[in-house]
Amino acid sequence: MLKKKESSTESFFALENVSFEINEGEVIGIIGKNGAGKSTLLKILSKITQPTKGRIEINGRVASLLEVGTGFHPELTGRENIYLNGTLLGMSRKEVSAKLDEIIQFSGVKKFIDTPVKHYSSGMYVRLAFSVAAHLEPEILIIDEVLAVGDAEFQKKCLGKMKDVAGEGRTVIFVSHDLAAVRKLCTKGILLEHGKIIKQGEISEVIQAYIKSGKLSYQYKPEIVKPDIPVAFKSIELFNGDGENSNEFTCEDEILLKFSFEVRKENHPYSLFVIFKDKYGSPIFSVEKAIDNEVLVLKLDKMFLTRGQYDITTFIHIPKVEQIDVANDVCGFSIYDATSPLAIHGSYEYGNVFGNYKWQSNI
Numbered sequence: 001m002l003k004k005k006e007s008s009t010e011s012f013f014a015l016e017n018v019s020f021e022i023n024e025g026e027v028i029g030i031i032g033k034n035g036a037g038k039s040t041l042l043k044i045l046s047k048i049t050q051p052t053k054g055r056i057e058i059n060g061r062v063a064s065l066l067e068v069g070t071g072f073h074p075e076l077t078g079r080e081n082i083y084l085n086g087t088l089l090g091m092s093r094k095e096v097s098a099k100l101d102e103i104i105q106f107s108g109v110k111k112f113i114d115t116p117v118k119h120y121s122s123g124m125y126v127r128l129a130f131s132v133a134a135h136l137e138p139e140i141l142i143i144d145e146v147l148a149v150g151d152a153e154f155q156k157k158c159l160g161k162m163k164d165v166a167g168e169g170r171t172v173i174f175v176s177h178d179l180a181a182v183r184k185l186c187t188k189g190i191l192l193e194h195g196k197i198i199k200q201g202e203i204s205e206v207i208q209a210y211i212k213s214g215k216l217s218y219q220y221k222p223e224i225v226k227p228d229i230p231v232a233f234k235s236i237e238l239f240n241g242d243g244e245n246s247n248e249f250t251c252e253d254e255i256l257l258k259f260s261f262e263v264r265k266e267n268h269p270y271s272l273f274v275i276f277k278d279k280y281g282s283p284i285f286s287v288e289k290a291i292d293n294e295v296l297v298l299k300l301d302k303m304f305l306t307r308g309q310y311d312i313t314t315f316i317h318i319p320k321v322e323q324i325d326v327a328n329d330v331c332g333f334s335i336y337d338a339t340s341p342l343a344i345h346g347s348y349e350y351g352n353v354f355g356n357y358k359w360q361s362n363i
Contacts, residue, residue: 014040015195027166029186036192060139074118107131140171218247220330230265247333255300274314307335
């Protein structure tokens with residue numbers, strides 16, 4: 001006779017012992033890896049989800065943009081949804097009408113404003129939803145990563161508007177994986193990891209804690225230098241132009257990558273291959289160099305990379321024969337805002353690499 005297997009359940013808390021206070025007029029960035037609890041926290045603050053225990057206290061009118069379509073009725077037109085959102089925020093029809101033209105103009109969907117939003121693309125949805133949330137004058141504006149759906153130009157426009165909102169003394173809570181945007185907009189931050197607050201305080205300190213907690217580390221050292229191969233990695237390090245360890249750079253900084261090897265067998269055409277990846281893990285460019293020394297330094301000139309997050313995968317190989325040693329997704333770093341015109345870039349629309357080339361008037 002077979003015994004029925006007893007089912008077992010395990011409790012899981014998306015957030016645990018999370019406690020913080022946000023004052024009026026503060027701009028807070030909430031960062032953390034996927035699954036850290038960021039979106040759950042915003043849903044609780046927006047009163048979409050009720051906490052199983054604990055409490056929240058909010059004083060002020062809240063507008064939230066958490067995911068595409070939040071707060072919109074699909075059968076209503078864009079114009080009707082503007083009035084619906086205004087009503088939900090406690091505004092009169094007259095108050096909404098006073099903002100209507102500004103909302104439509106900012107959103108860029110004027111041609112389709114009288115079309116049911118169920119026919120909108122995700123980008124159009126986000127454009128209108130953000131415009132409504134930002135212009136209907138909530139005391140508290142809550143924005144999730146949903147802005148990533150929009151194009152680069154609209155993202156820049158949104159960040160500018162959020163900066164304006166913050167400058168008016170309203171409170172902004174912003175979740176994003178774009179550390180450059182968080183650094184530019186926010187004054188304080190909260191770092192979440194596995195549903196718990198790891199760090200809160202000044203935004204620069206919180207971002208540094210996040211970088212150190214994850215793969216965005218300026219140094220890679222294998223736990224064991226592989227013993228049975230002719231050439232092995234000893235270390236990989238990131239430096240700035242002043243020779244200091246760093247993994248945060250502006251568009252105008254020099255970036256140095258130092259590779260150290262243990263060479264056990266010489267007289268072979270060993271080669272180092274380095275692949276640079278964007279924050280989505282897609283390769284954007286690569287370089288190769290023969291290993292003719294125990295130390296090699298790769299120098300990236302200023303204004304070579306546009307803003308964003310990067311890491312490298314690198315390997316030692318005998319060209320066209322075999323890979324010998326591999327280091328995957330190491331030495332992550334970020335390029336953040338600078339005075340360079342490249343600071344507005346950093347998306348697939350513009351590319352990640354700024355070509356270092358020359359123009360001439362004839363061949």
